[in-house]
Amino acid sequence: MTTSAIxxxxxxxxxxxxxxxxxxxxxxxxxxELITIAKGLRKAHWQQQATSQxxxxxxxxxxxxxxxxxxxCLLNVIPNRYQKLxxxxxxxxxxxxxxxxxxxxxxxxxxxxxxxxxxYHYLVPEIESNTDIKLVGTKPFDEYQEAxxxxxxxxPVIIGPLTFLKLAxxxxxxxxxxxxxxxxxAYSDIIAKFAALGVTWxxxxxxxxxxxxxxHDIANFEKIYQTLLSQKGSVKILLQTYFGDIRxxxxxxxxxxxxxxxxxxxxxxxxxxxxxxxxFPADKQxxxxxxxxxxxxxxxxxxxxxxxxxxKQKTANIVINTSCSLLHVPYTLQSETKLTIAQKAYLTFAxxxxxxxxxxxxxxxxxxxxxxxxxxxxxxLFTREREGTNQAIRQKVSxxxxxxxVRLPEFSHREVIQRQTLNLPPLPTTxxxxxxxxxxxxxxxxxxxxxxxxxxQYTAFNKQKISDCIELQEVIGLDVLVHxxxxxxxxxxxxxxxxxxxxxxxxxxxxxxxTRCVKPPVVWGDISRSKPITVEYSEYAQSLTDxxxxxxxxxxxTILNWSFPREDISYKDSVFQIxxxxxxxxxxxxxxxxxxxxxxxxxxxxxxxxxKADWHSEYLDWAxxxxxxxxxxxxxxxxxxxxxxxSEFTDIIKEIDQMDADVISFEASRSNLEIIDVLKQxxxxxxxxxxVYDIHSPRVPSTHEIRQxxxxxxxxxxxxxxxxxxxxxxxxxxxxxxxxxxxxxxxxTQDVRLEL
Ligand SMILES: CN1c2c(nc(N)[nH]c2=O)NC[C@@H]1CNc1ccc(C(=O)N[C@@H](CCC(=O)N[C@@H](CCC(=O)N[C@@H](CCC(=O)O)C(=O)O)C(=O)O)C(=O)O)cc1
Ligand SMILES: N[C@@H](CCS)C(=O)O
Ligand SMILES: [Zn+2]
Numbered sequence: 026m027t028t029s030a031i032x033x034x035x036x037x038x039x040x041x042x043x044x045x046x047x048x049x050x051x052x053x054x055x056x057x058e059l060i061t062i063a064k065g066l067r068k069a070h071w072q073q074q075a076t077s078q079x080x081x082x083x084x085x086x087x088x089x090x091x092x093x094x095x096x097x098c099l100l101n102v103i104p105n106r107y108q109k110l111x112x113x114x115x116x117x118x119x120x121x122x123x124x125x126x127x128x129x130x131x132x133x134x135x136x137x138x139x140x141x142x143x144x145y146h147y148l149v150p151e152i153e154s155n156t157d158i159k160l161v162g163t164k165p166f167d168e169y170q171e172a173x174x175x176x177x178x179x180x181p182v183i184i185g186p187l188t189f190l191k192l193a194x195x196x197x198x199x200x201x202x203x204x205x206x207x208x209x210x211a212y213s214d215i216i217a218k219f220a221a222l223g224v225t226w227x228x229x230x231x232x233x234x235x236x237x238x239x240x241h242d243i244a245n246f247e248k249i250y251q252t253l254l255s256q257k258g259s260v261k262i263l264l265q266t267y268f269g270d271i272r273x274x275x276x277x278x279x280x281x282x283x284x285x286x287x288x289x290x291x292x293x294x295x296x297x298x299x300x301x302x303x304x305f306p307a308d309k310q311x312x313x314x315x316x317x318x319x320x321x322x323x324x325x326x327x328x329x330x331x332x333x334x335x336x337k338q339k340t341a342n343i344v345i346n347t348s349c350s351l352l353h354v355p356y357t358l359q360s361e362t363k364l365t366i367a368q369k370a371y372l373t374f375a376x377x378x379x380x381x382x383x384x385x386x387x388x389x390x391x392x393x394x395x396x397x398x399x400x401x402x403x404x405x406l407f408t409r410e411r412e413g414t415n416q417a418i419r420q421k422v423s424x425x426x427x428x429x430x431v432r433l434p435e436f437s438h439r440e441v442i443q444r445q446t447l448n449l450p451p452l453p454t455t456x457x458x459x460x461x462x463x464x465x466x467x468x469x470x471x472x473x474x475x476x477x478x479x480x481x482q483y484t485a486f487n488k489q490k491i492s493d494c495i496e497l498q499e500v501i502g503l504d505v506l507v508h509x510x511x512x513x514x515x516x517x518x519x520x521x522x523x524x525x526x527x528x529x530x531x532x533x534x535x536x537x538x539x540t541r542c543v544k545p546p547v548v549w550g551d552i553s554r555s556k557p558i559t560v561e562y563s564e565y566a567q568s569l570t571d572x573x574x575x576x577x578x579x580x581x582x583t584i585l586n587w588s589f590p591r592e593d594i595s596y597k598d599s600v601f602q603i604x605x606x607x608x609x610x611x612x613x614x615x616x617x618x619x620x621x622x623x624x625x626x627x628x629x630x631x632x633x634x635x636x637k638a639d640w641h642s643e644y645l646d647w648a649x650x651x652x653x654x655x656x657x658x659x660x661x662x663x664x665x666x667x668x669x670x671x672s673e674f675t676d677i678i679k680e681i682d683q684m685d686a687d688v689i690s691f692e693a694s695r696s697n698l699e700i701i702d703v704l705k706q707x708x709x710x711x712x713x714x715x716x717v718y719d720i721h722s723p724r725v726p727s728t729h730e731i732r733q734x735x736x737x738x739x740x741x742x743x744x745x746x747x748x749x750x751x752x753x754x755x756x757x758x759x760x761x762x763x764x765x766x767x768x769x770x771x772x773x774t775q776d777v778r779l780e781l
Contacts, residue, residue, distance in 0.1 A: 026343065026390050028382040029081030029312055031228070031265060031287065032182060032350030033070045034375050035088060036536045038357060042066055043540040046089060056115055063087065067168065071177045077379035078386075081263075081312075083228060084172045084179035085165040086350065089115070090122040090148070090539045093192060094135070096184045097121070097150035099162035100211050102193070104151045106132045122148055122539060124722035134722045136194065137538060139671060141232055141268045142292075142632055143319065143353055144545075144587055146538035150193040158207040160214040169222060180263065181224060185231035186212050186249050187242070192233070205245060209252050220258040226285070228263045232349075234278070235269030235293065236635045243274050247281070254282045263287055263312060267349035269635050270295040276303050287312035290332060291348035292319075297335060305340040314348035316381050321354055321533075321547065321589045323373050324381045326388060326403040333389050345386050351375040355533035355544075368528060368549070370406060411593070413526060413550015422601045430653040432665075432685055436710055439661045439687060446662045447573060447620065451781055452735070452749050453504040454774050455714065457668050457690055458577045458623060459516075459754030460494050460509035461763055470514060487511045488565055495569045497764070502771045505621060506574045508566035510756065514544075516579045516625060517587040521546025523558040524606055527588070538721070541757065547589045548599055554606035557613045564617045575666060576614040576622040581607055581651045586628040596632070597647035604654040611656055615663050623666035624655055626684070627753075630674055637676075645680050652684045664688065670753050675703045682709055690714035692752040694734065701741040713742060716752030717773075718766060723758065725765045731773035744781055749774045 036042045045062040048054035067087050074082040088095050097103065098118055107121050110129040119125075124134035136149040152158070165181045172179040186208045190201035219227050234246070254262060261284035270293030271278055278286060286305075290296045290313055305311055313336055315329050336343060357376035358369055373381055384403075388394040395401070432439075465486075473483035494509035513519040521527040527546040534542040559578060567574045581603035591599055607624065614622050629652075634643050656665045667686040674681050674691075681689065693700055693715035701715060717734045718726040738747055749770060755763045 026386040027080040028386045029346045032086035078383045083182045084168045093147040101161040102150045124724045126724040154196045160211045180226035182228040185229040188233040226261045234271045238273040275299040285310040289314040289348045310342045312344045312346040318347040318349035319353045360532035415551035418551045432657045455505035457754045459756035462756045526550045526552035552602040576619040580624045580626040583628040586631045600651040604651045621664045625668045627670040688712040694719045712746040714748030714750040728769040
């Protein structure tokens, strides 16, 4: 029985790559130094997998920013605006990722979107009418050879042509079909080059196959691979899918002459049934994704071995695989010094998952695996009840009735009441919540966590930051202020740390985009709130100004989606427990005199099933009610805001309106305000703040640019319903950029107001 890992995390056990790249951005490290660090990390990751007896180790799973961006560069998909900058190759790459503002020009970054149903983000390739798709890069070949020189034979991994084309943004008036032949040719060249290098296996990732496909896509898939597989020569091709099942094209996939097919048996709820119905060809290897690459719970060997036994009835050519790349889990439990031994026993991160793969491989070979120590110790975990049950919370959840999910009076009445109460100017200006998390803010938190300063010193520092932040916003002239979130390490981890039922880690970082990482808390037991979390700082901020200061909370769906969720109770039960805790916080803020409360649901879209047929039954039917539960009991005067990072909710626009918030702000600028037409078509009732500039990029938008955006928004959105704000929180930005951008935002709004 052989084992395989689809991909390994690349940011570094202690985020070495993040710090190296950020130093390079600041000019503190040279390109050569950055490349040396990257090389060292790749070596460590390959060697780790080799030591863990993984046979199929990936190369080219490394990236300086994102693998889709790497593929775009490999295939010459470089928009003209970046080429015109005439920057060195690596700087051009980073300009595509982050935008560029300097002596060579001023350009926007590529759009950034969620990578399927994960908290990882990819850069959207832009194919322009004059894009000449062809193989121009060498990264996958270089990294394969680099591993080979270390004595490690890897399977290079590349993003497949269909996934690449379907994710790309294509110049208006054309579709991906137009670029199909050129793309096939480029991939033929890639395969030929790998063949020349003596590659044994090449992994081609086509996660797009787990989404809803039409006949046209399936025909294109067949066309692509009939051509590529006819030219594969000595290279064995593994078609790798993940994040779900391939129900739309299973029969077409198995009919093609792939040497291996990677199927996800963790998230692919129909994978086993497909295998049982259509069988599996004897001449291929099935890379069975049975070790969860997204969650951090120890694999239940009894269940997995039983699954593998069922798979074996259809094929004996099984490779034990992860369900997706291990990019989505942290490095290693070994870095955790504060988790108890009992807690650690339940958890596995990337490194420990390698051991799971190897153990499963061993056990599955055995005649009677139950006799083995690895099996026995694994099973003891699943037979005893885990601590953390809270019967009172469970009863509260089961006693919920329909009324608990309905806020009265209805929106149109509240809108009138709130307009009178708040008395805001037209096009109110605001921000999304966080202000720059500068190094002094992080140092203060780190010192407090290490016990180097007292709680009083820690709090006094934060209050000074809040006071400065309020003053700054007043000077800039914003209408609805925020306290700045200086006390928060992260919008989810912070709440996790403040609620009962979560456990947290010290070094369990997971890449979110580029150099940015998150450290998701772990839902360990039933969730409850024992005391107010945010009230003191919000109340303090409000005491400093006559302008309204928004209370700032993270919503239950986002807390769950950006944590590692439990697998022993349903998501619905978990989310309702969190919703009840946040609902208490909402009422406490209201009682403390906070008139506007923002409940961020940045990650609402994240766990929306990739298949439309599953949307309601598996997700929306509890996710939307969970949000309603949080604010259903507030007074009509209290204005409830929500925020979503990505405007990718076109298809669920009605459900978003049914969250029944009073105002929603969302990312729109990187996706060119595409959402606003949909709002109009759907008579969206909630007031809206589509972000007027991109905060993921360091570039400062001009007043003119923001003014044009506002004018564009006003052509589609009623002026009574429009708010003006950036895309998302400002925590990743520098102070100077933020001040300049917000001054431009306010000035642009004031100019437009004169013409209303
Ligand atoms: C809005 N987004 C978010 C997502 N997911 C979340 N969980 N949270 C989000 O906000 N998904 C979608 C987007 C993604 N966007 C971002 C934006 C920014 C970041 C980010 O800036 N991440 C930081 C890490 C933030 C953090 O928690 N910092 C800690 C510092 C921790 C640390 O470095 N500790 C040191 C030790 C320090 C010492 O002892 O001196 C260590 O562990 O080594 C803090 O502020 O306390 C980043 O730097 O990447 C992420 C996603
Ligand atoms: N209030 C949060 C939302 C980020 S999605 C922030 O401003 O950072
Ligand atoms: Zn956001």
